[in-house]
Amino acid sequence: MSKLIDLSHPLEHGQPNFPWDPKLTIRVHNTVESIGYNISQLSMSSHQGTHLDAPFHFYDDGKTLDQMTLNQFYGPATWIDLAAGSFLEAKSEITVEMLQSHAEKFTPGAKILYRTGWDRMFGQPEFFSDFPTLTLEAAQWIADRKIGLLGMDTPTPSSDWLECHHILLKQGVEIVIVEGLTHLEQLPEQFTFIGFPMNLIGRDGSPIRAVACVD
Amino acid sequence: MSKLIDLSHPLEHGQPNFPWDPKLTIRVHNTVESIGYNISQLSMSSHQGTHLDAPFHFYDDGKTLDQMTLNQFYGPATWIDLAAGSFLEAKSEITVEMLQSHAEKFTPGAKILYRTGWDRMFGQPEFFSDFPTLTLEAAQWIADRKIGLLGMDTPTPSSDWLECHHILLKQGVEIVIVEGLTHLEQLPEQFTFIGFPMNLIGRDGSPIRAVACVD
Numbered sequence: 001m002s003k004l005i006d007l008s009h010p011l012e013h014g015q016p017n018f019p020w021d022p023k024l025t026i027r028v029h030n031t032v033e034s035i036g037y038n039i040s041q042l043s044m045s046s047h048q049g050t051h052l053d054a055p056f057h058f059y060d061d062g063k064t065l066d067q068m069t070l071n072q073f074y075g076p077a078t079w080i081d082l083a084a085g086s087f088l089e090a091k092s093e094i095t096v097e098m099l100q101s102h103a104e105k106f107t108p109g110a111k112i113l114y115r116t117g118w119d120r121m122f123g124q125p126e127f128f129s130d131f132p133t134l135t136l137e138a139a140q141w142i143a144d145r146k147i148g149l150l151g152m153d154t155p156t157p158s159s160d161w162l163e164c165h166h167i168l169l170k171q172g173v174e175i176v177i178v179e180g181l182t183h184l185e186q187l188p189e190q191f192t193f194i195g196f197p198m199n200l201i202g203r204d205g206s207p208i209r210a211v212a213c214v215d
Numbered sequence: 216m217s218k219l220i221d222l223s224h225p226l227e228h229g230q231p232n233f234p235w236d237p238k239l240t241i242r243v244h245n246t247v248e249s250i251g252y253n254i255s256q257l258s259m260s261s262h263q264g265t266h267l268d269a270p271f272h273f274y275d276d277g278k279t280l281d282q283m284t285l286n287q288f289y290g291p292a293t294w295i296d297l298a299a300g301s302f303l304e305a306k307s308e309i310t311v312e313m314l315q316s317h318a319e320k321f322t323p324g325a326k327i328l329y330r331t332g333w334d335r336m337f338g339q340p341e342f343f344s345d346f347p348t349l350t351l352e353a354a355q356w357i358a359d360r361k362i363g364l365l366g367m368d369t370p371t372p373s374s375d376w377l378e379c380h381h382i383l384l385k386q387g388v389e390i391v392i393v394e395g396l397t398h399l400e401q402l403p404e405q406f407t408f409i410g411f412p413m414n415l416i417g418r419d420g421s422p423i424r425a426v427a428c429v430d
Contacts, residue, residue: 209411
C-alpha cells in the first residue's frame with residue numbers, strides 16, 4: 001500500500017479566507033431524518049483553501065483549467081525547506097539568494113514545493129496578511145527556469161500579488177501555482193505530487209485535495 | 216510521464232442533476248477588468264457530477280469523509296464491462312449472474328469500476344431516471360465480498376437507491392461508492408485509481424476529479 005501524505009487544509013464552514021473572496025459555506029441541504037439521506041450544499045471561491053491557479057486567473061487570454069493537461073497536476077516532485085526546519089518570520093522576504101542554494105532542483109518542467117512554516121498560522125487572520133513573500137526578483141528567477149509547478153505553504157506567493165502572478169502565469173511561463181499547502185515537513189525528498197482540479201470548464205482555479213504519494 | 220485517463224464529467228453552470236439536489240452554479244465573482252484577476256464562486260451539491268459517497272450519506276452514525284483514510288480513495292484497481300463494448304439498455308437490471316463471470320476480481324478490499332455505457336447519456340434528463348440498475352441481490356453479492364470501492368458510470372447504483380445504499384454503506388461493509396464516472400472503455404485491465412474527496416469535515420460526500428494512472 002502506498003504511503004499517502006495529506007498536504008491539504010480542512011474545509012470548514014465560515015473559515016477565514018482572503019477578505020474580498022466569496023466565503024466558504026457548507027450547509028445541510030437534507031437529512032436522513034427528513035428524506036432518508038444526508039446531503040450538503042457547498043459554496044466557495046474557486047481559490048478556497050488549498051487550491052491551484054490557472055493562467056486565466058490573471059490573464060483573460062490565459063489557459064483555463066480545462067485547457068491544461070492532467071500531467072501538469074500530477075508527477076514526480078521535490079520540495080525545499082526555506083525555513084530549515086524552523087519558521088520564516090512574518091512578512092519576511094524570500095530572495096533569489098535563498099533559492100540559489102537549491103538551484104539544481106529548478107529544472108525545466110520540475111514540480112517544486114517550498115516550505116516556510118507559515119501553514120501553522122492557518123485559521124488566524126494574519127495567515128492572509130503577514131505571510132513570507134517572494135520578492136519579484138525571486139519570482140522572475142523561478143520563471144526563468146521554466147519549472148512546471150510551484151507550490152507553497154503560504155496563501156499566495158507574494159504580497160506583490162499582481163506582479164508576481166503576472167510573472168509566474170504569463171504566456172510561455174504558465175507555472176501551475178499551488179497555494180495553501182500544509183504538512184510539507186513530512187515529505188521525503190522525492191515523491192509523487194497529486195493535485196487535480198475539479199473539471200470546471202472555462203474557469204480560473206480550483207480547490208484541490210493535494211496529496212503526496214511515497215512509493 | 217505517466218498516462219493519465221480522465222474519468223470525470225465536466226462541471227458546467229446549470230447542468231442537470233438529481234431533481235431534489237442543489238443545482239450547480241458557477242458565477243463570475245470578479246474579473247481582470249474590475250480588480251485585476253478572474254475569480255469564480257462555485258456552489259454545488261456534495262454529490263454533484265462525478266463524486267463519491269461516505270457512509271454518513273445514509274447513516275447518521277456512519278463515517279464522514281474525514282474519518283476515512285486516503286488509501287480508500289487511491290490504489291490498484293480494475294474494471295469490468297457489463298455491456299461487453301456495447302450499452303446496457305435503459306432501466307435494465309444488473310444481476311448477480313452478470314457479476315459472477317467476474318467473480319475472481321471481487322476480492323476483499325478490491326477497487327472495482329463497472330461499465331454499462333450509460334455515461335453517454337450524461338447531460339440528458341434520462342441520465343438520472345433511466346439508468347441500468349443493480350438488483351438488491353447483486354448489491355448484497357458485492358457487499359458480501361467486502362470490496363473496498365465500487366465505481367460506476369451511472370449516476371447512482373440502483374433505482375432502489377435507499378436499500379442499495381444501505382447495503383453498500385452499512386457498518387462493517389462501508390464500500391466507497393463512486394458515481395458518475397466516464398471513459399471507462401479507455402481503461403486497461405489494471406490501473407491506479409485516484410479520486411480524493413475535498414477535505415470537508417463531518418460531511419457525507421464530495422465531487423471528485425477521478426483519474427486513472429496507467430504506468
